[in-house]
Amino acid sequence: MxxxxxxxxxxxxxxxxxxxxxxxxxxxxxxxxxxxxxxGSGQGNQAADxxxxxxxxxxxxxxxxxxxxxxxxxxxxxxxxxxxxxxxxxxxxxxxxxxxxxxxxxxxxxxxxxxxxxxxxxxxxxxxxxxxxxxxxxxxxxxxxxxxxxxxxxxxxxxxxxxxxxxxxxxxxxxxxxxxxxxxxxxxxxxxGINDAELKKAYDTMDKASRTTASVRHILISTEKRKPEEALKLANDLEARLKKGEDFAKLAKEFTDDPGSKENGGLYADADVTQWVPEFKDAALKQEVGVVGPPVKTDYGYHIIKVENRKEKTFDEMKExxxxxxxxxxxxxxxxxxxxxxxxxxxxxxxxxxxxx
Known part of the structure; x- marks a missing residue:
């Protein structure tokens, strides 16, 4: 349940x-x-069904x-x-x-x-x-x-x-x-029994991360498929290519090991940052918007991250x-x-x- x-x-x-x-x-x-x-359904009818x-x-x-x-x-x-x-x-x-x-x-x-x-x-x-x-x-x-x-x-x-x-x-x-x-x-x-004053009090006591959403593109280079040093080298190479102006979405579709964002060019749009593992969340909160950052290591491997936008939700946006x-x-x-x-x-x-x- x-x-x-x-x-x-x-x-x-x-x-x-x-x-x-x-x-x-x-x-x-x-x-x-x-x-x-x-x-009333039988084995012989499964294909038709x-x-x-x-x-x-x-x-x-x-x-x-x-x-x-x-x-x-x-x-x-x-x-x-x-x-x-x-x-x-x-x-x-x-x-x-x-x-x-x-x-x-x-x-x-x-x-x-x-x-x-x-x-x-x-x-x-x-x-x-x-x-x-x-x-x-x-x-x-x-x-x-x-x-x-x-x-x-x-x-x-x-x-x-x-x-x-x-x-x-x-x-x-x-x-x-x-x-x-x-x-x-x-x-x-x-x-x-729930009034707006109580909800506002709950909003005011939340930490900043709990009120923040971000759109983040990333490329995961997994350490499950390769040695850590190999993963880091590939991540560094991709970071350099991105900083030279190559298309993030295109490289994400080609290289990322994250199936959840691969087809979307590595993008997680308007997501609550609290859903991510601590290292990724920290980058989503602190990394400069619009800038490709250095590889971030998590238990999954190395992530090349670009925060496309970030906002702190207002009380009205979070009220419901x-x-x-x-x-x-x-x-x-x-x-x-x-x-x-x-x-x-x-x-x-x-x-x-x-x-x-």
Missing amino acids: KKRSVAILSSAVLVMALMAGCGKADNNAQPQTPTNQTE ANDPLVKFPKLTLPFTVEPNAALVEYQGGTMNGKEFEEFLRVINFMNPQQGGMIEAADENALKAFAREYTATKILAARADETMKKDSKELAEKTFEKIKTQYMGLLDKDEAKFTKLMEGQSVSKELVVNQMALINDSINVLKK SLRANALEKAYDAFGKNELDKLITKYNLPKVNTPAAK
Whole structure:
């Protein structure tokens, strides 16, 4: 399970994951083929199915069976039943197919975590006022249209295929919108306790690096493929060529050992410098803009670096990311201080044992 809770991922964030990859992520579980993910597909149809975009988004195969009215979680003031839980999981899969892979591969601990997340969503959403509920529903409606637009782009803009996809996943527009609105309600309740003054205080206490983005071109000469002295010599040679005016992007495509930036001419654009290893981050923060610096050594090898631009983000530019961090902390605090005290009993079904092959 990822650290960030399903319950506080707004539907606007969840939908973006749709474009990150089609189909289920394996999450270190056994790979699942179309034959064990969809109903009615056989070995002989796999080649034909491969051309069908609907196969990329198979129906969620739940790792358990449960009666719709069974009370899976009991908490002060209510219960969470089997029907609600199944609908929640199917909607999460529809909004984020990669999370669907996590659901299908869930063991008993992971299943309990999903149930706890959804119970938290229900408890928090019940505290929403009418204004919050109105805003949540409107956002859910808009987000559904974004989800639909993204799916349609992957389904040849065929409305019938989108309808068939939803039917195949056992979801409807009403179900998706209602579940997203519930999630949004829980987020709005947590947001109520987060004001701009607190966010500004968090911004003011951040170090400069945490507020800085930079566009950096680099060429990595790896020490995995060659001796350190050979790597340094090549790096020095490339630095000299660049300082004589040769094109950085062209040399990066030819020489860099970094696959993540090779096709982009060595460029990482508008990136948070804190994501990089200390030596690279230090160069991104301190090296003169527009100047090719001497090779920088990291555990990966030697980097020839050119900082193309660098800026410190303003409070307004960082406010929403700060709010997201504050939301995560607020949810963690709710879980630690309230949720587990409010939940009185788990009655979760056993996870199905995989069939022997």
